[in-house]
Amino acid sequence: MQKSAIRPQEIYLDNNATTAVLSCAAAAVQHTMQQCFGNPSSSHSTGIKAKVELESTRQLARQLIGAGSGDIVFTSGATEGIQSSIFSALLHARMSGKTGATFSLLYGATEHKAVPQSLEHWNHVLQLGATIKAIPVDQHGLLDFDFIRAELPNTLLICTMAANNETGVKQDLAALQQLIRAVAPDVLWMVDCVQALGKMPLQMEQMTIDYAPFSGHKLYAPKGIGFLYVRKDTPYQPLLAGGGQESGLRSGTENLPGIAALQAIFQQLKLKEGSVFQSEPQLWGYREQLLSALRQVFPDLVLNSDRPYIVPTTINFSVPGFASKDIMDLFDAAGIRVSSGSACSSKIPTSFVLNAMGLPLWRSQGAIRLSFGPAMTAEECQQACKAIVALKVVVNSCCLVLSDASSTELQPLAGLVQLKHEDLCSYLLVSAETSEVIIIDAVLPLASRIALLVQGHQLKVRAILDTHLHKDHPSARPELVTLLADLLNQANTNSLGWPLDETSLKMGSYQLNTVATPGHSPEAVTILVRQQQQKFAFVGDFILPGGTGRLDLPGGDSQAFRQSLRALSQQLEPQTLLLSSHDYAQRFFTRWDLMLQEQPVLQQILNTEDTPDQWLSELQRQTDWLHQQSGYFCGVVEVCVSDATALIDKDQITALLQQHPRLQIWDVREPHEQAAGALSVYLPDLVSKEVPLSALVQQVADQHTKTPQAVLLVCRSGNRSLLAAKVLNRAGFELVFNLKGGVALLA
Numbered sequence: 202m203q204k205s206a207i208r209p210q211e212i213y214l215d216n217n218a219t220t221a222v223l224s225c226a227a228a229a230v231q232h233t234m235q236q237c238f239g240n241p242s243s244s245h246s247t248g249i250k251a252k253v254e255l256e257s258t259r260q261l262a263r264q265l266i267g268a269g270s271g272d273i274v275f276t277s278g279a280t281e282g283i284q285s286s287i288f289s290a291l292l293h294a295r296m297s298g299k300t301g302a303t304f305s306l307l308y309g310a311t312e313h314k315a316v317p318q319s320l321e322h323w324n325h326v327l328q329l330g331a332t333i334k335a336i337p338v339d340q341h342g343l344l345d346f347d348f349i350r351a352e353l354p355n356t357l358l359i360c361t362m363a364a365n366n367e368t369g370v371k372q373d374l375a376a377l378q379q380l381i382r383a384v385a386p387d388v389l390w391m392v393d394c395v396q397a398l399g400k401m402p403l404q405m406e407q408m409t410i411d412y413a414p415f416s417g418h419k420l421y422a423p424k425g426i427g428f429l430y431v432r433k434d435t436p437y438q439p440l441l442a443g444g445g446q447e448s449g450l451r452s453g454t455e456n457l458p459g460i461a462a463l464q465a466i467f468q469q470l471k472l473k474e475g476s477v478f479q480s481e482p483q484l485w486g487y488r489e490q491l492l493s494a495l496r497q498v499f500p501d502l503v504l505n506s507d508r509p510y511i512v513p514t515t516i517n518f519s520v521p522g523f524a525s526k527d528i529m530d531l532f533d534a535a536g537i538r539v540s541s542g543s544a545c546s547s548k549i550p551t552s553f554v555l556n557a558m559g560l561p562l563w564r565s566q567g568a569i570r571l572s573f574g575p576a577m578t579a580e581e582c583q584q585a586c587k588a589i590v591a592l593k594v595v596v597n598s599c600c601l602v603l604s605d606a607s608s609t610e611l612q613p614l615a616g617l618v619q620l621k622h623e624d625l626c627s628y629l630l631v632s633a634e635t636s637e638v639i640i641i642d643a644v645l646p647l648a649s650r651i652a653l654l655v656q657g658h659q660l661k662v663r664a665i666l667d668t669h670l671h672k673d674h675p676s677a678r679p680e681l682v683t684l685l686a687d688l689l690n691q692a693n694t695n696s697l698g699w700p701l702d703e704t705s706l707k708m709g710s711y712q713l714n715t716v717a718t719p720g721h722s723p724e725a726v727t728i729l730v731r732q733q734q735q736k737f738a739f740v741g742d743f744i745l746p747g748g749t750g751r752l753d754l755p756g757g758d759s760q761a762f763r764q765s766l767r768a769l770s771q772q773l774e775p776q777t778l779l780l781s782s783h784d785y786a787q788r789f790f791t792r793w794d795l796m797l798q799e800q801p802v803l804q805q806i807l808n809t810e811d812t813p814d815q816w817l818s819e820l821q822r823q824t825d826w827l828h829q830q831s832g833y834f835c836g837v838v839e840v841c842v843s844d845a846t847a848l849i850d851k852d853q854i855t856a857l858l859q860q861h862p863r864l865q866i867w868d869v870r871e872p873h874e875q876a877a878g879a880l881s882v883y884l885p886d887l888v889s890k891e892v893p894l895s896a897l898v899q900q901v902a903d904q905h906t907k908t909p910q911a912v913l914l915v916c917r918s919g920n921r922s923l924l925a926a927k928v929l930n931r932a933g934f935e936l937v938f939n940l941k942g943g944v945a946l947l948a
Contacts, residue, residue, distance in 0.1 A: 208882045209536030211948070212588045214491075216419075217366050217396060217515060217572035218540055223421040223477060225469065226462035230423060233461040241455055242446060251457055258460045261467035262428055265398070266413070269406025272431040274450045275460055279395045280315050282414025282429035285440050285451075287319045290358040290389040290412070291327050293436035302332050305352050308360040309344055310335040310557035311370070313393060316360050331357055335557075341510045342370035342558050346380055353385040361390070363397035363413075367554040367570055368506035369515025371401060378409055389435065395419050399470060399478055399575040400512040411435040417463055421576060426459025469576075477576045484513040484575060487582045491516060491571065494586035498593045499523075499602065505555055505564055514575060517555075519567035522649035523601070525550060528569050530871065531595065533917060534878035536948070537588050540570045592877060599873040600657030601650075612872045614658050616899040617737065617780075622646040624785050625674065628739065630730065631660065632709030639708055640665045641728065641739050642782040643677035651677070652684040662689040663708045666698040668741030668782060669725035672754040696724065716772055718743045720762025721751055727769055735774045736902050743769075744779055744796070747786035763806050770807055778902055789928050790898050845926040845939035849913060851947055854887070857938060861911035867892040867900075869916050869925045870944070880915060883947035889915070897925060901932045911936035919943040 213221065222230070233254065239247035241255045259273045276282050294304070306324060308316050320333050334352060337345040342365060349359070359381065364371045374392065381390055391412040397403060399420050405413060410432060417426040431437050437450065444452040469476045479487075495518065496502050505517040520528065525541035532539050541550055555565040573582070597604035599612050615633035619626060628641040629651065638660040643651055655662060662685050665678045678698055682689060692700040699715065700706070706713040710733070715726040721742045728739040742751040743765065750762055773779075775794040797803055849857055858864050866889040868880045880889045892900045912934060914922035919942050926937040940947075 208948075209534075209588070209878055210584070212537045212585045214571045214573055214585060215538045215540045216574040217369075217570065219418050219424065220421045220574050222423055222462065223466060223469070223576065225465040225477075226422055229461040229465040230458040233458045237461070238457070241457065242444070254464065255455055255457065255460055258464040258467065261464060261471065265403075265467055265470055266394075266415075266430060267404035267406045268430055270433040271405055271435075272433070272437070272448075272450060274429045274431060274447050275455055276414070276427045276429050276451060277425050277456070278418065278427040279313075279393070279414045279416035281440070282412075282416075282427055283315050283319050283391070283393065284323075285429060285437075286391045286412035286414060286431075287316075287358065287360070288323050288327075288440060289436050289438045290391070291323045291329050291331075292438050293389070294331070294357040295327050295329050299357055300328075301330050303355060304329075304331045305356045306331050306333045306358050306360075307336050307349065307352055307356050308333070309362055309372075310338050311342055311365050311368070311554040312360060312362055313366055313395075316393065320358075320360070329357075336361075338557050340558050340560065342368050342506060342554070343510065344372060344377070346376075349377075349380060350384055353381065353388060356385060356388050358389045358391065360393070362393045363403070364401060364512045365506075365515075365554065366396050367515075367552060367568075368517045368558075369396070369511035369513075369572075370506050371397075371510065371512055374408060374410070382409055394430075396512070396515075400484075400514055405430055405432070417459060417466075421466055421574065422462040423459050426456050426463060428463070479575055479577065481513065484577075487573060487577055487579075488513045488516060490582055490586050491573070491589070494589040495571075497590050498596055503564065505558075505560060505568055514573050516571040518569055518571070519564040520569075521563065521567075522653070523567050525567050525569055527601075527871075527873070528567075530917060531592060531601075531873045531877055532569075534870065534874035534876075534944070535588060535592055535595070536878065537585070537592075540572075541568060595873055595876045597657075599876055600654045601873055603653055603656060611658060612876060614654065614660075616896065617902065618654075618895050619780070619789065619898050620647050620650065620895060621784065624783050626780070626782055626784050627651065627677070628780060629654065630708070630711060630737075631658075632711060635661075635709040637661045637663045637708045639663045639706065639711075639713065640681060642666075642668055642671075642741065643681055644671075645675055645677045645680060648677040648680045648684065652681060655685055655688060660688065664690065664692075664694075664698060664700065664706060666728060666739075668697070668728060668739050668743070669722045670696065671782070672722065672756065697726065699726075716769055718765035718769055720758055720765045722754070722756040723758070723761075725765075727772075729772060729777075735777045737898075738769075738773060738777050738779050739782075740769075740779050741782045744791070745781050745786075746779075746784055746788035746791040747799070751783070766803070767807055778898060780898065787924065788931065789894075790901070792932075795931060844923045844930065845914070846936050847938050848919075848941040849938050850941050854884070854913070854940075857913065858887075861936065864911045864913055864938075865890060866913045866915060867925075869894050869897065869914055869922050871895060874917065878944070880944070883944060892925075894921060894925060897928060901929070909934040909936075911938070913938045913940060915940045916943045918945050 237250050237254055239251035241248060241252040262273045306320050308320060324331055336348055361372055361377060381388060389411045392410045394413045395416045398415055413430040415428050418424040439450055441452045446452050446455055469478055499520045501521050502518050505519060529539060529541055551565040552568045555568055596602045615631050618629040622644055625644045627643045627647045630639045638655055640651060665681050667676050667678055694700055712731045714729050718725050718727045725741055725743055727743060730737040744750050752759055752762060773793045776792060778790045778792060780790055866887055868875055868889050868891050871893045875891050914925050916922040919939060922939050922943060926939050929937045
C-alpha cells in the first residue's frame with residue numbers, strides 16, 4: 202500500500218497515566234516561579250503573598266471535594282499520600298496493641314500496585330504481622346461485599362478505589378460506607394481518589410472516608426504535586442518531620458509552583474460556565490465517538506468494562522487475535538498514544554486487573570486502555586477519531602483484519618515468515634511465484650493471525666505440517682484445516698500433515714523433504730528446504746537455538762537423539778538455517794556450524810559411541826532451566842548496548858554514512874507499524890529497507906552468500922533493533938549499529 206509521507210500528528214490518549222499541563226496551570230507556575238516566589242513560611246511581604254496563594258488553593262481543594270472539617274495536606278503526589286495514610290493507620294494499630302496474623306489489612310484486588318506494596322512495606326517495617334488480603338471483584342470490577350462483611354470484624358485498614366486507573370470502574374462509595382460502618386464503625390478506610398477528581402462528584406464531609414490521596418499530574422497539573430484529605434480526628438503521623446510546614450503534618454518547603462497550578466485547575470473546575478472541563482454528558486459523547494472509530498478499525502472489539510459501572514473517560518478493550526503489544530505498536534506508529542494498562546511481566550503482559558475480574562486470558566493479554574481527559578475538546582476528539590479510522594486501511598492491507606482490500610493494497614508476503622507467541626515459533630513458507638504457502642509448526646494462539654494472512658493474500662495452502670506431535674502445547678493444524686478449508690490442497694496425510702502420496706513436496710522454487718529424527722519424540726522429523734541450495738531445516742524441538750534439544754518430555758530418548766543427530770549431520774550444509782518450534786533464548790535460528798562452535802560437546806556425540814557424561818549433565822542443566830522458565834518479556838527482550846557495534850544518536854547518522862558509504866538502514870518494525878508510520882517520514886533524505894523481525898531469518902538467508910555490509914537498525918524504541926543486532930552478530934554481521942531510542946526519539 203502507499204505509505205503516508207506526512208509525519209503523523211501526536212494524538213495523546215493515555216491521560217490516566219499522565220496529562221499535559223493546562224496552559225492556565227503553566228502560566229500560574231511561571232508566575233509563581235518568577236513573581237510570587239516567596240517562601241510561605243517567611244514573615245515578610247513576599248512570603249505573606251506566597252502564604253495567601255497556598256491557603257487559597259487549600260480552601261479551593263476543600264470546597265471541591267467537600268472536605269468539611271477534614272485536613273488538606275499538600276504532598277508530592279498519590280504515592281506519598283498512600284504511604285502517609287497506610288503508615289499512619291498501621292502505626293495507630295501497633296500503638297493500640299493490635300498486632301498479629303489474626304488481624305487483616307484489606308485492599309481491592311484491582312487496586313493500583315502502590316497500595317498492596319505499601320501495605321507489605323509498612324506491615325514489615327512496623328512489624329505489625331497482620332494478614333494482607335485482596336478483596337475479590339466480580340466480572341464488572343465491583344468489590345465483593347460478602348467478602349468484606351466477613352473480614353471486617355478483624356480488619357485494621359480497608360483500602361478501596363473511587364475509580365480504577367485501568368478500567369475506569371467506579372465503586373459505589375455510599376454502599377461501601379453503609380456496609381463498613383454497619384459492621385466495623387471504627388475501622389480505618391482509605392479511598393484512592395486519583396482518577397476521580399473532575400470525573401465524578403466527591404463530597405467527603407458526607408462520607409466517613411478517613412484518607413483520600415489525590416495527584417496533580419492526572420488532572421493537568423505538573424508532576425510532583427498532590428494533596429491528601431485526612432478526616433477530622435483520624436490518626437495521622439507525618440512521614441516527614443523537621444520544618445513544621447503544613448501545620449506539622451508534612452514538613453518541607455511547599456511546592457508553591459505546583460500548588461499554584463492546582464489552584465488554576467481548581468478554579469476551572471469551579472466555573473459554572475466557560476470552563477475547560479467538559480460536562481459528564483459531553484464526556485460520554487466523546488466516548489461514543491471514539492468507540493465508533495475503534496469499531497470501524499476492529500469490528501470484533503470487545504469492551505472489558507462498560508456502562509453503568511465506569512467513568513466516561515476510560516475505554517478498556519480487547520480484540521480477538523491481537524496481543525496488546527500489536528495494537529500499541531500499530532497505534533504508536535500512527536502517532537496515537539495508548540496503553541496496555543498493565544505492567545510487563547514474564548510471558549506476554551497480562552492485566553492483573555482483568556485477571557481479578559475473571560475475564561478470559563486473551564482479553565487480559567490483549568487489553569488496551571484508551572483514556573482521555575475531562576478537558577478534551579470537540580476538535581481534539583474529532584482529530585483522534587480521524588487518526589484511528591485512518592488505521593482501517595493499514596490493518597486491512599496487513600491482513601490483521603479480513604477485508605475486501607484489493608491485492609494492490611496488500612503488504613507483500615514472500616519467503617519465510619517467522620511468527621512468535623511467547624517462546625513458541627510458527628512458520629509460513631510463501632512462494633510468491635505460485636501464490637502458495639506451507640505452514641509449519643503452527644500453534645493455537647497464532648492460528649487466527651495465520652489464517653488472516655493466508656486468506657487476505659488468497660494463498661493456496663500446499664500443506665500444513667508439524668515436525669512432531671507437540672507434548673507441551675496443542676498443534677493448530679486441525680484448527681487451520683477448518684479455517685482454511687477453501688484454500689487447502691486436500692490430501693490424505695500422516696499424523697504430521699505430510700501428504701501420504703508424496704515423498705517430496707514442491708512449491709514453486711522450493712523443495713521440501715523429511716529426515717526421520719526421533720529423540721525429542723519417536724515420530725519427530727526434520728523438514729529440509731531447498732531453493733537452489735539448502736536454505737532451511739525445520740527441526741522442531743529436536744534442536745534448540747542455544748540448546749542441545751529437548752528430551753525432558755514423554756518420548757524423549759537420548760540414545761535415539763544421538764543417532765538422529767549423526768544422521769542429520771550428514772544431510773545438513775554448514776550455512777543451513779535451523780528453525781525450531783521453541784526459541785527460549787530469543788535467537789530466532791541457529792546454524793549447524795554455530796551449534797558446533799557454541800557446544801563443543803556435540804563433537805563428542807558425533808564422534809564417539811559412548812554417551813558423554815558432560816552432555817548428559819548439560820541436558821539435565823538445560824531441563825532444569827526450562828522448567829524454571831515461565832516465558833519471556835512481552836515483546837521487549839532483555840538486551841544490552843554491547844549487542845550492537847555502537848549506539849547511534851539521530852544527529853550522528855550523517856557521520857556514520859560518511860564513515861560507511863554503503864551503510865544499509867533496516868526498519869525492523871513489523872509491517873503494520875511500517876504501514877502506519879513510514880520511516881521515510883522521519884529520515885526523508887535516506888533510503889531504508891523494511892526488514893521486520895518476522896522476516897529477519899529470510900533476510901539472513903538471502904545475504905549469507907554475500908559479504909555483510911554495515912547496517913543501521915531502527916525500531917520503535919531501540920529494544921527490538923538491539924535484539925536484531927544480537928541475532929545478526931551471531932550470523933556473521935560485523936558492523937551492526939543501533940539507532941538509540943528508535944522512531945520514538947525521531948518523532
